[in-house]
Amino acid sequence: MIRRRSLQAILSAAFAAFAVFMIAIVSLALYGRFTETAKENAYRNSQQIIDQVSYNLEIYIQGISDVFGMMHHAIGRSGGAESPALLEQLDAMMSTRADIVSVALFDDAGRLQLDLPNVDLKPSLRITEESWYRSALDTPGHLKISLPHVQNLYLRQYRWVVSLSKSISFVKNGKPTNGVLLMDVNFNRIDELSNRVSLGKKGYIYLLDESAGNIVYHPQLQLIYAGLKQENVELALRNTYGSAIDRTGEEERLVSVQSIGNVGWKVVGVSYLSEALTTSSALNRSMVQLIAAVVIIIALLSGLLSRRISRPIKRLEASMRSVERGEFDTVANEEGPLEIKSLADRFNLMIRTIKGLMEQIVAEQESKRKHELEALQAQINPHFLYNTLNTVVRMVGKNKNEEVVTTITSLSKLFRISIGKGKSLIPIADELEHARHYLIIQQVRFKNKFDFSFDVREDILTHLTLKLILQPLIENSIVHGIEPSIDKGHIAVSAKLENGDIVMVVEDNGIGMTEERLKLVNAGIATSSKGSGVGVRNVQERIRLYFGQAYGLSFESEPEAGTKVTARFPAILEEQGQRKGESHE
Amino acid sequence: MNRSYGNAVRLALAAAAAVLLYLALFGEAPVRQTKQEEIRVQMIVRSSQSDYWHTVSLGAEAAAREFGISLNQVAPSSEGDAGGQLRQAEEALLSKPDAIVLAANEDAAFGPFLTDAEKKRIPVIAIDSLLTSGKTETYIGIDNELAGREAVRQLNALLGEKGNIGLLAYANGGINGKLREAGARKAAQQAAGLKLVDFRTCGEGDCEQAAGELLDENRLDGLVALNATASEGAARELKRRGIAGGVKLVGFDSSPELLELLQEGYIQKLVVQNPFSMGYLGVKQAIEAASGRRLPERTEMDTAIIDKDNLFWMKNQKLLFPVVQ
Numbered sequence: 001m002i003r004r005r006s007l008q009a010i011l012s013a014a015f016a017a018f019a020v021f022m023i024a025i026v027s028l029a030l031y032g033r034f035t036e037t038a039k040e041n042a043y044r045n046s047q048q049i050i051d052q053v054s055y056n057l058e059i060y061i062q063g064i065s066d067v068f069g070m071m072h073h074a075i076g077r078s079g080g081a082e083s084p085a086l087l088e089q090l091d092a093m094m095s096t097r098a099d100i101v102s103v104a105l106f107d108d109a110g111r112l113q114l115d116l117p118n119v120d121l122k123p124s125l126r127i128t129e130e131s132w133y134r135s136a137l138d139t140p141g142h143l144k145i146s147l148p149h150v151q152n153l154y155l156r157q158y159r160w161v162v163s164l165s166k167s168i169s170f171v172k173n174g175k176p177t178n179g180v181l182l183m184d185v186n187f188n189r190i191d192e193l194s195n196r197v198s199l200g201k202k203g204y205i206y207l208l209d210e211s212a213g214n215i216v217y218h219p220q221l222q223l224i225y226a227g228l229k230q231e232n233v234e235l236a237l238r239n240t241y242g243s244a245i246d247r248t249g250e251e252e253r254l255v256s257v258q259s260i261g262n263v264g265w266k267v268v269g270v271s272y273l274s275e276a277l278t279t280s281s282a283l284n285r286s287m288v289q290l291i292a293a294v295v296i297i298i299a300l301l302s303g304l305l306s307r308r309i310s311r312p313i314k315r316l317e318a319s320m321r322s323v324e325r326g327e328f329d330t331v332a333n334e335e336g337p338l339e340i341k342s343l344a345d346r347f348n349l350m351i352r353t354i355k356g357l358m359e360q361i362v363a364e365q366e367s368k369r370k371h372e373l374e375a376l377q378a379q380i381n382p383h384f385l386y387n388t389l390n391t392v393v394r395m396v397g398k399n400k401n402e403e404v405v406t407t408i409t410s411l412s413k414l415f416r417i418s419i420g421k422g423k424s425l426i427p428i429a430d431e432l433e434h435a436r437h438y439l440i441i442q443q444v445r446f447k448n449k450f451d452f453s454f455d456v457r458e459d460i461l462t463h464l465t466l467k468l469i470l471q472p473l474i475e476n477s478i479v480h481g482i483e484p485s486i487d488k489g490h491i492a493v494s495a496k497l498e499n500g501d502i503v504m505v506v507e508d509n510g511i512g513m514t515e516e517r518l519k520l521v522n523a524g525i526a527t528s529s530k531g532s533g534v535g536v537r538n539v540q541e542r543i544r545l546y547f548g549q550a551y552g553l554s555f556e557s558e559p560e561a562g563t564k565v566t567a568r569f570p571a572i573l574e575e576q577g578q579r580k581g582e583s584h585e
Numbered sequence: 586m587n588r589s590y591g592n593a594v595r596l597a598l599a600a601a602a603a604v605l606l607y608l609a610l611f612g613e614a615p616v617r618q619t620k621q622e623e624i625r626v627q628m629i630v631r632s633s634q635s636d637y638w639h640t641v642s643l644g645a646e647a648a649a650r651e652f653g654i655s656l657n658q659v660a661p662s663s664e665g666d667a668g669g670q671l672r673q674a675e676e677a678l679l680s681k682p683d684a685i686v687l688a689a690n691e692d693a694a695f696g697p698f699l700t701d702a703e704k705k706r707i708p709v710i711a712i713d714s715l716l717t718s719g720k721t722e723t724y725i726g727i728d729n730e731l732a733g734r735e736a737v738r739q740l741n742a743l744l745g746e747k748g749n750i751g752l753l754a755y756a757n758g759g760i761n762g763k764l765r766e767a768g769a770r771k772a773a774q775q776a777a778g779l780k781l782v783d784f785r786t787c788g789e790g791d792c793e794q795a796a797g798e799l800l801d802e803n804r805l806d807g808l809v810a811l812n813a814t815a816s817e818g819a820a821r822e823l824k825r826r827g828i829a830g831g832v833k834l835v836g837f838d839s840s841p842e843l844l845e846l847l848q849e850g851y852i853q854k855l856v857v858q859n860p861f862s863m864g865y866l867g868v869k870q871a872i873e874a875a876s877g878r879r880l881p882e883r884t885e886m887d888t889a890i891i892d893k894d895n896l897f898w899m900k901n902q903k904l905l906f907p908v909v910q
Contacts (some may be wrong), residue, residue, distance in 0.1 A: 124848040126817030150902045286609040293605035
């Protein structure tokens with residue numbers, strides 16, 4: 001069996017699902033775009049920073065070269081390498097730069113000519129065997145910038161420097177001589193220039209020598225030198241410019257490369273993609289929180305909303321349940337949305353109608369019983385009984401025994417039938433028998449002032465009729481038609497089946513009625529001062545109560561010609577009648 | 586009752602939604618607190634004076650910087666001061682560091698200290714000197730016995746596999762000194778042409794004298810000095826006597842002075858270690874141990890043989906002259 005879910009649950013779930021779906025779609029779209037943009041930005045930023053560093057380093061090296069050039073020029077122009085003026089000049093130049101460690105001039109035999117600052121050379125040193133010295137002499141006029149190396153010149157000093165060297169012509173002891181000018185520069189400025197920029201928290205910049213792939217500078221240079229750290233230089237060497245993703249390590253890294261023109265070095269920026277995308281991971285987190293918040297809000301709202309919808313329905317249901325229990329005074333609450341209100345209105349209307357109908361039924365039942373009782377009382381009308389018995393006594397006095405027997409027999413049968421078995425419906429045969437006995441008694445009483453006839457079709461005898469219909473009609477005929485008449489009267493009783501209805505007719509040839517009176521009678525508002533007082537109206541109402549407004553009595557009359565009363569009601573066979581009778585009990 | 590319960594739940598949900606919304610719109614990303622920031626590593630080395638230990642310290646600092654931990658270093662003023670070092674170590678233990686990197690001057694004396702550290706669940710990383718008197722997490726350093734043998738082998742080659750040699754050891758050489766001496770003796774025995782004629786120990790300040798005595802009392806062709814102090818003393822003595830190359834000297838470790846003497850020809854070969862890496866790895870592994878990771882039982886460091894010719898090879902420049910940044 002399918003478990004039915006409540007409207008509230010369905011609405012809530014639907015709202016929530018829809019909201020989550022929408023948010024997820026929007027978030028995914030945003031996230032995708034954002035990640036893409038973040039990546040592009042990371043590429044661009046990294047490249048820009050590298051370009052900047054490269055530019056700064058280029059300028060720095062240019063500056064150093066310029067200083068070197070100035071010194072070169074000053075030495076070349078001076079009268080003698082040993083002149084104090086030159087020394088002073090060089091010293092001044094050097095003092096402007098904190099990164100120049102030392103300047104030294106050697107002649108073509110490798111002898112030291114000039115040394116700033118003045119530090120002792122290693123006694124074991126053979127300058128002519130040093131590679132920088134030889135290559136400077138071999139390629140005159142070319143400024144050589146070395147890779148970082150430990151300077152092996154000065155006593156007890158082993159410093160990492162970058163050396164600039166170039167052949168030089170100068171005057172020594174008045175004679176022009178060839179030699180080599182050497183300037184050592186420390187890493188401080190390079191370190192500063194590379195460290196000042198940031199590529200995220202973990203990102204860094206290192207310098208690479210293009211020709212051999214040696215690392216010139218690295219923030220963890222010693223770790224690289226000690227072999228404790230490796231750098232993926234192949235990737236950086238392959239590209240002259242641009243960015244690439246390095247996937248060799250644990251983390252994806254963005255490697256950006258830019259060459260420094262004047263030394264053949266490359267600036268390599270390493271940044272971590274995960275960092276560049278932290279903003280997007282923050283966005284991610286925000287999005288999850290947002291979705292959670294919205295889901296909760298939607299759940300609350302949809303709960304509220306669906307409660308607003310389903311609560312009136314539930315109230316309506318409760319009202320219906322109390323009606324089920326028989327409390328017809330229940331009034332459904334009409335609060336709530338329009339649809340619910342109109343539903344409640346309809347419901348209330350329906351309950352009111354049902355209530356009215358039920359009251360009507362009760363009233364009908366009551367009036368039925370009242371009329372029956374009245375009809376019964378009419379039969380045992382003491383006046384009638386008195387008259388009859390009085391007639392009987394008179395007849396006994398005249399020794400009309402036969403007539404006495406007839407009268408008493410008829411009287412007794414009359415009462416037997418009218419009491420019946422307490423049923424409302426009786427066979428037509430019994431009703432006709434009852435009418436006959438009544439006529440017999442009245443005939444005796446009125447000393448044959450009238451006679452009567454029955455015209456009854458045999459096939460209707462087994463049908464049922466309401467009891468005590470014919471007797472009031474006959475009484476009516478006698479009292480209003482025959483008795484006032486001077487002539488001997490005649491009462492004809494007939495019963496037949498017509499179009500599925502039973503039609504019973506009582507016709508007299510008495511004084512009849514005027515047209516006005518007939519109208520009043522047909523309208524059911526005529527009253528009579530004579531007779532048992534129950535009479536025709538009782539019959540009319542009982543027929544209509546049982547069988548509906550379509551049935552009942554109709555009157556035809558002409559003054560001095562007589563009156564014809566027709567009773568019409570549906571034909572009911574005995575079995576049906578029993579059921580109908582029972583249902584009316 | 587039920588209704589108020591439902592209301593409370595709804596209220597709580599609404600509050601949660603409000604908080605989430607606030608976080609989503611205005612919340613700062615929680616700063617990730619790396620565990621390593623809280624890690625405190627205590628480093629106790631053998632001496633605060635020598636170049637060798639200075640370089641070890643540089644390596645340790647590089648690691649501390651890289652991993653963002655707090656590093657505390659102590660050392661006695663001399664390698665010979667085992668008692669002072671032990672006191673420093675015991676003091677350091679009181680501050681309950683997360684890990685200890687220890688280069689011990691003595692083996693047996695540190696037994697109780699190691700037991701104490703183990704009881705306090707503080708991992709101890711032995712660097713430079715192997716400790717056998719208690720539990721250590723790992724050892725990072727050279728095989729000193731092998732290094733001792735290598736020194737004698739180098740001397741053997743310099744002497745043409747023939748000659749009388751002397752051995753000058755550092756008096757308070759501790760574990761390393763003993764192992765190097767044992768290795769040197771073994772190698773001398775194995776070399777058919779070599780004869781170990783004399784053995785001396787010396788300390789700070791008297792190594793020149795000891796070397797002089799060795800040279801005076803024996804006709805030596807070669808000399809092996811088993812640590813930096815001894816090497817310096819022997820080379821100074823040779824320089825003082827002006828015999829460059831007359832008596833071949835194979836020394837240990839490097840310092841500007843030793844390298845200078847090497848370049849000047851008073852020392853033929855130096856057996857050098859990699860103190861920077863040792864310091865770096867010591868701290869790195871200490872962090873790993875403090876984080877509960879398993880360490881290799883031993884990290885063997887290589888030695889390099891430096892002579893006048895290969896001193897300025899790029900590889901050796903990188904090894905011998907740490908870049909200070």
